[in-house]
Amino acid sequence: MTAKQTILQLLQQTDGYISGQELSSQLNITRAAVWKHIRSLRAEGYTIDSVTNRGYRLLHSPDLLSPESILAGLKTHTLGKRVFCFASTDSTNEEAKRHALQGVPDGSLFLAEEQTQGKGRLGRVWTSPPGSGLWFSVLKRTCLSPLQVSNMTLITGLAVCRAIRAQTGCPALIKWPNDIVIGSRKVCGILTEMAAEVDKVEYVIPGIGINVNIPSFPPELKKKATSLQIEMGKPVPRLPLLLAVLEELEKALDAFEENPLAFPEEYRQLCVSLNRTVKFFRNGREHHGRAVDISSEGELLVQEEDGSLTPIYSGEVSVQGIYEESF
Amino acid sequence: MTAKQTILQLLQQTDGYISGQELSSQLNITRAAVWKHIRSLRAEGYTIDSVTNRGYRLLHSPDLLSPESILAGLKTHTLGKRVFCFASTDSTNEEAKRHALQGVPDGSLFLAEEQTQGKGRLGRVWTSPPGSGLWFSVLKRTCLSPLQVSNMTLITGLAVCRAIRAQTGCPALIKWPNDIVIGSRKVCGILTEMAAEVDKVEYVIPGIGINVNIPSFPPELKKKATSLQIEMGKPVPRLPLLLAVLEELEKALDAFEENPLAFPEEYRQLCVSLNRTVKFFRNGREHHGRAVDISSEGELLVQEEDGSLTPIYSGEVSVQGIYEESF
Numbered sequence: 001m002t003a004k005q006t007i008l009q010l011l012q013q014t015d016g017y018i019s020g021q022e023l024s025s026q027l028n029i030t031r032a033a034v035w036k037h038i039r040s041l042r043a044e045g046y047t048i049d050s051v052t053n054r055g056y057r058l059l060h061s062p063d064l065l066s067p068e069s070i071l072a073g074l075k076t077h078t079l080g081k082r083v084f085c086f087a088s089t090d091s092t093n094e095e096a097k098r099h100a101l102q103g104v105p106d107g108s109l110f111l112a113e114e115q116t117q118g119k120g121r122l123g124r125v126w127t128s129p130p131g132s133g134l135w136f137s138v139l140k141r142t143c144l145s146p147l148q149v150s151n152m153t154l155i156t157g158l159a160v161c162r163a164i165r166a167q168t169g170c171p172a173l174i175k176w177p178n179d180i181v182i183g184s185r186k187v188c189g190i191l192t193e194m195a196a197e198v199d200k201v202e203y204v205i206p207g208i209g210i211n212v213n214i215p216s217f218p219p220e221l222k223k224k225a226t227s228l229q230i231e232m233g234k235p236v237p238r239l240p241l242l243l244a245v246l247e248e249l250e251k252a253l254d255a256f257e258e259n260p261l262a263f264p265e266e267y268r269q270l271c272v273s274l275n276r277t278v279k280f281f282r283n284g285r286e287h288h289g290r291a292v293d294i295s296s297e298g299e300l301l302v303q304e305e306d307g308s309l310t311p312i313y314s315g316e317v318s319v320q321g322i323y324e325e326s327f
Numbered sequence: 328m329t330a331k332q333t334i335l336q337l338l339q340q341t342d343g344y345i346s347g348q349e350l351s352s353q354l355n356i357t358r359a360a361v362w363k364h365i366r367s368l369r370a371e372g373y374t375i376d377s378v379t380n381r382g383y384r385l386l387h388s389p390d391l392l393s394p395e396s397i398l399a400g401l402k403t404h405t406l407g408k409r410v411f412c413f414a415s416t417d418s419t420n421e422e423a424k425r426h427a428l429q430g431v432p433d434g435s436l437f438l439a440e441e442q443t444q445g446k447g448r449l450g451r452v453w454t455s456p457p458g459s460g461l462w463f464s465v466l467k468r469t470c471l472s473p474l475q476v477s478n479m480t481l482i483t484g485l486a487v488c489r490a491i492r493a494q495t496g497c498p499a500l501i502k503w504p505n506d507i508v509i510g511s512r513k514v515c516g517i518l519t520e521m522a523a524e525v526d527k528v529e530y531v532i533p534g535i536g537i538n539v540n541i542p543s544f545p546p547e548l549k550k551k552a553t554s555l556q557i558e559m560g561k562p563v564p565r566l567p568l569l570l571a572v573l574e575e576l577e578k579a580l581d582a583f584e585e586n587p588l589a590f591p592e593e594y595r596q597l598c599v600s601l602n603r604t605v606k607f608f609r610n611g612r613e614h615h616g617r618a619v620d621i622s623s624e625g626e627l628l629v630q631e632e633d634g635s636l637t638p639i640y641s642g643e644v645s646v647q648g649i650y651e652e653s654f
Binding site: 094097098101121123145146147149150153177191192193194195196197198199200202313314315 | 421424425428448472473474476477480504518519520521522523524525526527529640641642
């Protein structure tokens with residue numbers, strides 16, 4: 001951490017005032033240097049009170065996504081401990097892949113205020129307007145087999161769902177495999193990419209896009225997409241939500257790596273696809289059925305009209321009543 | 328193709344002399360320009376006879392791995408049609424990955440005279456001394472599922488095995504999944520890496536290392552490794568072998584993409600692991616058995632001592648009598 005990051009963290013951890021002397025001795029820098037960093041933090045939007053003989057006190061933090069603000073608040077071991085922030089980039093997943101080749105550490109976080117070529121699953125476009133969402137990817141090095149990565153994506157969805165529920169109180173649910181929906185509309189999409197040998201994953205990159213403070217959607221998306229601001233009726237601070245997602249994600253992925261066979265029951269409880277009529281394509285034919293369970297390999301188990309049980313491993317499954325689907 | 332590449336190809340395709348006038352009119356360049364390219368080809372080691380009033384004739388091609396020499400002789404549709412040659416690089420697979428991010432076309436070939444950080448399967452080192460081997464990777468974009476890639480690696484091994492047999496007459500065989508052996512020693516290793524979403528591969532990079540003209544191996548490798556030069560008792564031209572591998576590989580991969588379920592019977596015929604005693608580890612325990620078949624999913628089926636049939640999907644399987652293994 002830089003001196004400025006450490007000062008911000010000390011201010012955040014101190015309930016009351018902390019003296020300039022204390023800061024200067026803890027960081028082993030001059031009081032003039034402390035003052036320079038305080039001024040720089042104020043310029044970034046932090047409200048810091050200073051009182052002679054008492055010192056400094058943090059009154060208000062801006063909703064700023066910067067390496068300083070993220071690292072000062074983040075309670076993880078590895079995930080997000082190296083931060084790359086971009087005002088604008090093609091896609092945070094592409095940034096992560098480019099940096100992975102250069103050997104950046106496990107857990108690196110890639111975050112952009114705007115993506116110009118944001119990507120969704122199955123080659124789709126993901127709209128990522130500037131300043132209104134959380135568009136980020138993390139680089140997770142792992143030695144799982146490629147087969148286990150599909151469960152990892154389900155667990156990523158679960159972690160994001162948990163964080164949204166905890167931070168906003170919104171009744172977010174998971175549409176299999178890992179869309180996050182509120183009511184019948186999508187609030188978050190996740191695209192997981194990986195680099196692997198045939199039998200050994202090198203790294204996984206979950207790319208997460210959360211519609212946070214998008215005030216409204218164009219007519220063609222209005223019935224399929226929502227944002228946290230629309231659901232809450234007011235803007236939602238992005239920084240605490242980002243921190244919560246990273247913390248939930250680290251917890252969930254660590255547990256998964258330790259025991260890849262233990263599929264969390266909580267996923268089933270939060271999965272909006274279950275016990276609903278669903279539609280999918282197989283061998284060019286449209287199939288209908290009822291989603292009845294998730295297998296321990298993460299497949300959606302669909303009971304078809306003839307009574308047969310079909311495990312769905314990949315691709316798109318439409319759910320009656322979600323995203324305006326009716327059939 | 329550049330003018331020089333076209334001239335080389337025309338010289339190769341012409342049985343006898345081709346006039347400077349013919350070359351200059353076919354390429355729509357001056358005769359002085361034709362002469363400049365001829366001189367440049369001679370400087371690269373091509374022996375080109377020139378006779379007044381008859382023109383040029385190619386007498387001898389050097390065993391040169393250059394974009395010109397490769398493209399002039401290559402009979403494929405896509406594979407190898409874009410060539411990147413390096414005197415020395417870390418690893419041709421890494422080159423391929425870096426270039427893939429920059430959007431180079433499907434089928435691009437990455438070839439190095441020397442790899443300083445050559446990689447083998449399962450994180451091992453692959454020694455790639457300068458000028459004595461074929462160290463190359465190809466970028467194959469595909470829409471297969473990650474599950475299908477394991478068969479693709481078996482088929483890559485089969486294509487290389489075919490090419491070595493056809494070009495040298497050596498009785499090369501395949502050690503499951505895709506080492507190529509002659510007798511009991513390894514002559515070629517293949518490391519296949521991929522970039523994928525959970526249910527859709529973006530590209531596959533088969534990296535192929537063939538020990539061609541390595542005159543001898545250090546004592547610790549002597550009993551496990553061989554080269555084509557050692558087997559044949561004389562140096563083997565690298566260029567025709569490279570071209571043969573690329574042509575076999577394109578044929579095999581095209582057939583596989585068209586029908587991923589048709590596992591080629593020829594693989595079984597050339598697989599040295601079958602009908603031998605093998606050893607593998609599972610759940611930390613050493614297992615012994617007899618390899619009896621390859622499943623249509625590319626798994627090695629091992630009959631254990633208690634009669635049970637274990638399908639092996641990944642990892643290392645030692646074969647009695649191969650690479651000095653005895654157990």
